[in-house]
Amino acid sequence: MSRSGPRAVRAAVAVGSAAVLLAACGGGGQQDAASGGDWKPTKPIEYVAPAGTGGGWDTLARTTARVLDESNLVDRPLRVVNKPGAGGAIGWSYVAKHQKDPHKLFVTSPPILLVPLAGASGQTYEDFTPIARLNSEPLAYVVKANSPYKTFGDLAKKLKASPKDVSVAGGSGPGSLDHVGLAGAVQAAGADASKVKYVPFDGGGEALTSLLGGHADAAVAGASEVQPLVRSGDLRVLAVSSKERSPILPETPSLTETGVDYAFDIWRGVMAPKDLSESQIAYYEKAYAEMVKQDSWKKASEKLGWTDAFMGSKEFGTFLDEQNKEYSEVLTSVGLKK
Incomplete structure (x- = not known):
């Protein structure tokens, strides 16, 4: 989507005028962001799928990027970049090098916890900023x-x-x-x-x-x-593996129905580099919260067999802590935790 033309020029002039007024009052853009003020991306967003094309992460990245852009929920386009290798660790390592950069995002799922627990990644989920959990699948x-x-x-x-x-x-x-x-x-x-x-x-x-x-x-x-x-x-x-029956396999019992007290969801979400400001996190969190309400997203989810499981940044962060503890116990039981 093009962001050039008269509208972009007028926006630049308005931003410049606002900066002059803020400076005259002793304020500044960085101080505003740090205090939780409005923030918007100023250039295209690099959207990392830590795997090759055609897989689950790639599908999630391209589907969300399309819906966000077509629904005008982001001020700059999301450009999907594939960085495959090491179960996702290559992509995470790349994002980790861009700490505080609000123009980098990546899609994620349980391997962000499992691969580090198995000792196969130099980064853990705590090295990144949770933005939103989007969906799940058993x-x-x-x-x-x-x-x-x-x-x-x-x-x-x-x-x-x-x-x-x-x-x-x-x-x-x-x-x-x-x-x-x-x-x-x-x-x-x-x-x-x-x-x-x-x-x-x-x-x-x-x-x-x-x-x-x-x-x-x-x-x-x-x-x-x-x-x-x-x-x-x-x-x-x-x-x-879900607690309830899956809508795409409605005739199949859940583990709970069979008497096995265990549930495992292939949840999927979005994370960003570490140390983003509150206003930067809020910008993306709001965009994804609106995205899951769009008809185009609901249709794509139904086709792909995804179940809505949205969580905002703080709730997603708590969820990751809980999942990490649970996965650690399972990996320990099978002798795979490093």
């Missing part, structure tokens, strides 16, 4: 349609009795998203999570292909990833 525990496991209880019983005889494929590395979602559920069901034979793949698609090819006995992946294969009759879902 994991789905699936088997082939002809599998002898009819319920999650059947699978848990086998894992408890002879864990070495069952392999479970997942789309993330040891200690990351899918592994923790599996380990927590298995542990809550009474099995020893550290003995589960978890087979990692680079993405949920590869994990499900392995399952369909008979190279794994079960798999864990995002509900939206398994939905097409469930509809086609190739896979059967044993349970979803």
